[in-house]
Amino acid sequence: MISLEEQYVDGTKIESKANKYTFVWKKTVEKNRAKLLEKTSAALAQIKEQIRLNGGSDIKEEDSEPATSAKDVKRSARLCERQAKNLPKAKLTGREKQKLNTQIDHLFKASDKLCEYEKSLDILGERNSYSKTDPDATFMRLKEDAMNNGQTKPAYNLQIATENQYWTNFALYPNPTDTLTFKPFLDKYKKRYGKQSKSVTADSGYGSEENYEYLEMEEMMGYVKYNWFHKEQHKPFKEDAFNQANFYYNKDDDYYVCPMGQHMEPCGQRQTKSDSGYVSVITLYRAQRCDGCPLGSLCKKSKGNRTIYVNHKLNAYKKEAFLLLTSEEGLKHRSQRPIEPEAVFGQMKADMHYKRFRHFGMDKVYMDLGLFGMGFNLKKYLGIKR
Structure with a gap:
């Protein structure tokens, strides 16, 4: 059996089971996080400068590093909050102090929002999206x-x-x-x-x-x-002389032959990486004299000499398959x-x-x-x- x-x-x-309108998209989270970090960095610079001009203590070099996470923003907000409380009373008017405190409050809110974004990125991992009601x-x-x-x-x-x-x-x-x-x-x-x-x-x-x-x-x-x-077994595919899959390949001397009989020699290699991290090696073959070729309009669409990209290892596996x-x-x-x-x-x-x-x-x-x-x-x- x-x-x-x-x-x-x-x-x-x-x-x-989740509702279809509960989506969280990775690109949106990354974009909003980057924008918020940029705004937060600018706001931090203004607050620190205002504190310095009004008699606040100098900010240590390690505290002047740009904020790159929710933790950094919260730490900077607490530092600014402490320094704002210790400013000489004669230096700031009531309205100025209120404005400064409001800016610092916005920093704390920004750190909370950044924390949400970071949590979303942790849930996403390598995925591009997830559902709020079913994060998996x-x-x-x-x-x-x-x-x-x-x-x-x-x-x-x-x-x-x-x-x-x-x-x-x-x-x-x-x-x-x-x-x-x-x-x-x-x-x-x-x-x-x-x-x-x-x-x-x-x-x-x-x-x-x-x-x-x-x-x-x-x-x-x-x-x-x-x-x-299935497609490569159809007659139109097999009879298409300009399809690189139908080009003659000389394995011993490593070159292809185009429909006009011109040799296409190897001119370099590229590596491509899949989403799983697997690396494939692609070999490039290029014709030498495509200018003036009577078949050029049928053979290629781009300018210059025709280049083909070949994955020999995959082709060998395909033949076996x-x-x-x-x-x-x-x-x-x-x-x-x-x-x-x-x-x-x-x-x-x-x-x-x-x-x-x-x-x-x-x-x-x-x-x-x-x-x-x-x-x-x-x-x-x-x-x-x-």
């Missing part, structure tokens, strides 16, 4: 979009692995894309059962250089599609995937109406989902029909 030798992995987004939820675009306007809602990215439509693993993630969930999800499977499955099947949302490398290191058969897996996916075993796994996790999600959402969580917070949501998964497996095992 379950051998734990195969995993069919897929993900879906489940809406949080992240705003994502869902397929269930009644208004069809692409509105984001607080949700969790649910990943499951199935075998014969039984749940064998599940996890929740705050990031909306599936690519970054693949490695930690498979690690969780290994930790749960003390071993890794022999094969894993997933769609193109999981096909990345980092994930293919992980499968290679774990010695797993990865029937994982990549972007353009293509051979696996188009093999007899690969075709079997690909045909099985739609009736594995996709069918489970269909039963979960359409038949059982499990489209939205009923609790707040990751811990409670995990508990709720775990109980649901147990019930789902038990229902299937007993052959109960709804």
Whole structure:
């Protein structure tokens, strides 16, 4: 029934119980925090100068450092408050002293607001958003979009692995894309059962250089599609002579050949870093004489000689993946995937109406989902029909 030798992995987004208008955006928090710090620094400079001109004690050098946090602002506000109380009474009129005290009060309020911003940034971590009523939820675009306007809602990215439509693993993630969930999800499977499955099947949302490398290191058969897996098999794609994927590559001498027969030699390398921190190496190849080429208008849109960007390591992984996916075993796994996790999600959402969580917070949501998964497996095992 379950051998734990195969995993069919897929993900879906489940809406949080939180209201959809409770969003906190990271960019907004960072922008408002920076503006408030700038205003606070200017206000601090004015207050300190006013205190100095009216007979206050000199401010120590360490207390003159620019405020960069709520703690710094509060410390400076307390210092200014003490010095303002000790100013000679004859130096300030009542109105001037009231104005000074008001400015200092604004500093304390600013420190409280900065504290809120810093707390929000701590909650956000690497995420771009969270919900005020469910801080563990992240705003994502869902397929269930009644208004069809692409509105984001607080949700969790649910990943499951199935075998014969039984749940064998599940996890929740705050990031909306599936690519970054693949490695930690498979690690969780290994930790749960003390071993890794022999094969894993997933769609193109999981096909990345980092994930293919992980499968290679774990010695797993990865029937994982990549972007353009289907498109590159279509006739228009194959017959497009100006598509760099169709350029001839001489591996021994490391050069490409453009449609006019000109060699494109390597001219440099770049490194790109993914959101997970994985570094990829991109090699640049450039033609030497594109000026006056009769095919120039068809071959490139930019001025100058055409440059192509090639990730050789990823291309090698794609070739391996293509051979696996188009093999007899690969075709079997690909045909099985739609009736594995996709069918489970269909039963979960359409038949059982499990489209939205009923609790707040990751811990409670995990508990709720775990109980649901147990019930789902038990229902299937007993052959109960709804």
